[in-house]
Every structure is written in C-alpha cells, then in structure tokens.
Amino acid sequence: MKRRNFYIVSDGRLKRKENTLYFESGEDRRPIPVNAIYAIYALGSLTVTSKALSYLAREGICVHFFNRYGLYEGSFYPREGLVSGEVVIRQAEHYLDHDKRLYLAKAFVEGSIMNMARVLRKSGEDDSEVISALQALADAGRIDEVMGAEAVARNAYYSKFDSILQEMKFERRSRQPPENEVNAMISFGNSLLYSAVISEIYHTQLHPAISFLHEPMERRFSLALDIAELFKPVIVDRLIFNLVNRKVVTEGDFDDRFNGVLLNENGRRKFVKAFNERLEKTVKHRKLKRSVSYQRLIRLECYKLVKHVLNAEKYRPFVMWW
Amino acid sequence: MYVIIAYDVNVERVNRVKKFLRQHLNWVQNSLFEGEVTPADLEEIRMGLRRIIDEEEDMVVIYRLRSADAMKREVIGVEKSSVDEVI
Numbered sequence: 001m002k003r004r005n006f007y008i009v010s011d012g013r014l015k016r017k018e019n020t021l022y023f024e025s026g027e028d029r030r031p032i033p034v035n036a037i038y039a040i041y042a043l044g045s046l047t048v049t050s051k052a053l054s055y056l057a058r059e060g061i062c063v064h065f066f067n068r069y070g071l072y073e074g075s076f077y078p079r080e081g082l083v084s085g086e087v088v089i090r091q092a093e094h095y096l097d098h099d100k101r102l103y104l105a106k107a108f109v110e111g112s113i114m115n116m117a118r119v120l121r122k123s124g125e126d127d128s129e130v131i132s133a134l135q136a137l138a139d140a141g142r143i144d145e146v147m148g149a150e151a152v153a154r155n156a157y158y159s160k161f162d163s164i165l166q167e168m169k170f171e172r173r174s175r176q177p178p179e180n181e182v183n184a185m186i187s188f189g190n191s192l193l194y195s196a197v198i199s200e201i202y203h204t205q206l207h208p209a210i211s212f213l214h215e216p217m218e219r220r221f222s223l224a225l226d227i228a229e230l231f232k233p234v235i236v237d238r239l240i241f242n243l244v245n246r247k248v249v250t251e252g253d254f255d256d257r258f259n260g261v262l263l264n265e266n267g268r269r270k271f272v273k274a275f276n277e278r279l280e281k282t283v284k285h286r287k288l289k290r291s292v293s294y295q296r297l298i299r300l301e302c303y304k305l306v307k308h309v310l311n312a313e314k315y316r317p318f319v320m321w322w
Numbered sequence: 323m324y325v326i327i328a329y330d331v332n333v334e335r336v337n338r339v340k341k342f343l344r345q346h347l348n349w350v351q352n353s354l355f356e357g358e359v360t361p362a363d364l365e366e367i368r369m370g371l372r373r374i375i376d377e378e379e380d381m382v383v384i385y386r387l388r389s390a391d392a393m394k395r396e397v398i399g400v401e402k403s404s405v406d407e408v409i
Contacts, residue, residue: 002357002358002359002360006407006408006409007409009408010409018341018344019344019345020341020345023409030403030404030409031349031403032409033344033345033346033348033357034345035345035363036346036347036348036357272408276407276408
C-alpha cells in the first residue's frame with residue numbers, strides 16, 4: 001500500500017495487534033495498516049506499547065514526538081537499515097575540511113535565499129533586499145559569516161510578511177513562546193518540516209548528526225536543520241500565507257491563555273492536514289522528467305548530498321523552479 | 323493502482339484473511355478491504371491470499387482501478403472506518 005504520513009492529534013494508545021497497528025482512544029479503535037505507514041507524527045499525548053515500537057522498528061518507521069506546545073521533542077529512529085561506512089566517513093571529511101564545509105554551508109544558505117526571494121516574487125513583493133544578501137554570502141570566509149548573511153536575508157524576508165498577510169499581523173519573528181498567531185504557525189510548521197526531513201534522511205545512507213551549516217550538536221539531528229533551511233520558504237511559509245489569506249485558519253484556532261500564542265487542537269488539525277497535502281503535492285521535475293512530490297524533493301536533496309560527498313556530482317542546492 | 327478486495331471464505335479461515343489483509347489495506351466493512359497499492363504489493367497480497375485460502379472452496383475477488391481518482395465512492399449510512407491520515 002502506498003505509504004503515508006499519519007498524524008495523531010488525539011490522545012490515546014498505539015498498540016500492535018494481529019500484525020497491524022491500532023490506535024485506541026476511549027471507545028474508538030482505529031486500525032492503521034502497517035504497510036501504509038511512512039512515518040508517524042505524535043502530536044497528542046500518545047502511549048506506545050513496546051510491542052508496537054518493536055514492530056515499527058522492524059518496518060523502519062520513524063515516530064516523531066511533539067510536546068503539548070507543538071514543538072518537536074524527539075524521534076523514535078529505528079536502527080539504521082542503510083548503513084554505509086563510506087558515506088559517513090566522506091561526510092565527516094566534508095565537515096572537517098574547512099573549505100569543503102564552507103562550500104556546503106554556502107550552498108544551503110544560497111538555496112535558502114533564492115527560495116525566499118522566489119516566494120516573495122510569487123506574492124508580488126520586492127525581493128531585491130533579500131537577493132542583495134547573496135553578495136555578503138559570496139564574500140563570507142567563515143561559517144559565522146555565512147550564518148550572518150542568512151540572518152540578514154531572513155530579516156529582509158520577514159519584513160515583507162505583513163504586506164503579504166491580509167488577515168493577520170506578523171510584526172516580527174518571535175519564538176519560545178511565539179507572540180502571535182503567525183509566529184505560532186511558523187514554529188509549528190518548522191517543527192513538522194524538521195521531522196519530515198529526519199524521516200527522509202533515515203531512508204538514505206547519510207548520518208543525521210553530521211551537518212555543515214549548523215554546528216553538529218550532541219543529541220540533535222543537525223543535518224536535518226541544514227536541509228530544512230532550503231524548504232522552509234517553499235513548504236512552511238507559503239502554506240501559512242495560503243491558510244491565512246484564504247481564511248482557513250482564523251483567530252478561533254489559537255489559544256493564548258498562557259504566555260504566548262499557540263494553535264489549539266482544532267487549529268493543529270487543520271494545519272497538519274494542509275501541511276500533509278503540501279508534502280504530497282507534486283511538481284514536474286525537470287531533470288527526472290516526471291512528477292515528484294515535495295516530500296520526494298527532500299529525499300532527492302539527500303541523494304544529491306550523498307553524491308557530493310562521494311565526489312560523484314557537485315552539490316547544487318534546491319531552488320524552486322516553478 | 324487502487325484495489326478493492328472482497329472475499330467469501332470458510333469461517334475457519336475468515337479471520338486469517340482479515341488479519342492478513344489488515345496489514346496491507348484499509349478495512350472498509352466485513353469481508354471488504356480497499357487501498358492504494360503498487361503492482362509488487364498486489365503480487366504479495368495475491369500470494370499471501372493463495373497461501374491462506376482453500377482454492378477449492380473459497381473465493382476472493384480483486385477489483386483493480388487505475389487510481390483512486392478513477393473511482394467515485396459513495397457511502398450510505400455509517401462509515402465504519404475512516405481512512406484519514408489525521409487521527
């Protein structure tokens with residue numbers, strides 16, 4: 001069966017029975033055919049039995065957990081099925097060699113800037129400020145300067161949000177906690193995207209902790225942060241513009257009873273559904289000459305990295321071509 | 323492709339067929355499953371069913387559709403099991 005992402009927003013238990021998974025909550029019992037699962041996103045409070053986990057591990061299915069604020073907490077990352085010492089060693093080499101690392105870090109930021117500019121142009125906004133950060137990027141000789149160029153571009157990019165968003169105010173980026181509705185959606189969307197990238201990395205030989213733009217940190221899959229950077233504008237930000245301007249998500253879908261603003265359960269359901277539709281949305285790939293989904297584009301990006309570290313083909317970042 | 327599988331097998335085996343198909347497809351109602359599959363999945367399902375059923379006595383029907391879009395699905399009454407990916 002075609003494997004899909006499942007998002008469990010309700011509270012309940014996930015257990016294994018009759019070689020398939022069941023989600024139980026109260027009286028409800030919902031079977032999920034195991035061969036239909038690509039990854040599971042646990043957004044509610046979920047109890048998973050060890051039998052269910054070992055079955056998921058055997059099938060190579062990742063489970064991503066989020067806290068009650070909708071922020072990413074961690075993943076159940078089954079034992080790697082596609083181990084390649086060669087790729088890991090080469091990947092580490094590209095981290096350890098300053099020039100090689102700089103090349104990849106710049107590539108990620110360049111792709112990210114181009115995609116931001118593209119999103120602005122598609123919304124009829126001026127992108128010159130964002131594009132001009134490319135000069136600083138080209139001049140950057142250290143990783144922190146690359147990060148700096150990225151920050152400049154992102155600030156310019158965010159400053160256009162208020163004229164794109166007709167129904168809600170953005171003002172400025174705020175995190176932990178998000179100060180308003182738009183920020184809440186950006187944080188939540190980025191968390192979902194980060195997990196989606198982890199799922200894709202799992203299905204390749206890449207090591208999830210060896211990253212190039214972000215510093216490889218302990219206890220974190222920082223390579224997913226690098227790759228997510230490229231897709232944030234295309235997947236998360238455009239989704240938010242869409243949801244806000246078509247009034248799919250409105251004031252009533254948020255909760256502001258504590259220090260910040262967060263999506264409530266109903267809002268989360270809408271957001272997650274739209275997010276998944278976006279991942280499954282397809283575009284015609286120019287080189288492959290066939291339709292690929294956005295999710296597949298993330299996987300292709302991983303393959304490009306594998307080729308790059310193996311010196312088979314130089315990595316060029318993903319830039320939206322439509 | 324999208325498949326719809328209906329079966330009528332001896333009561334001794336009916337549970338095994340259900341258990342097996344549960345791994346691969348969505349359960350719609352008693353003796354009826356459906357879902358999106360690849361040709362390889364379908365072959366696996368076919369082989370599994372052959373192993374379970376008694377071909378002298380039982381019958382399984384597999385309807386194949388090019389894709390889910392080729393189908394118009396209508397439910398009258400209570401939908402027993404949802405296929406939504408947001409739970």
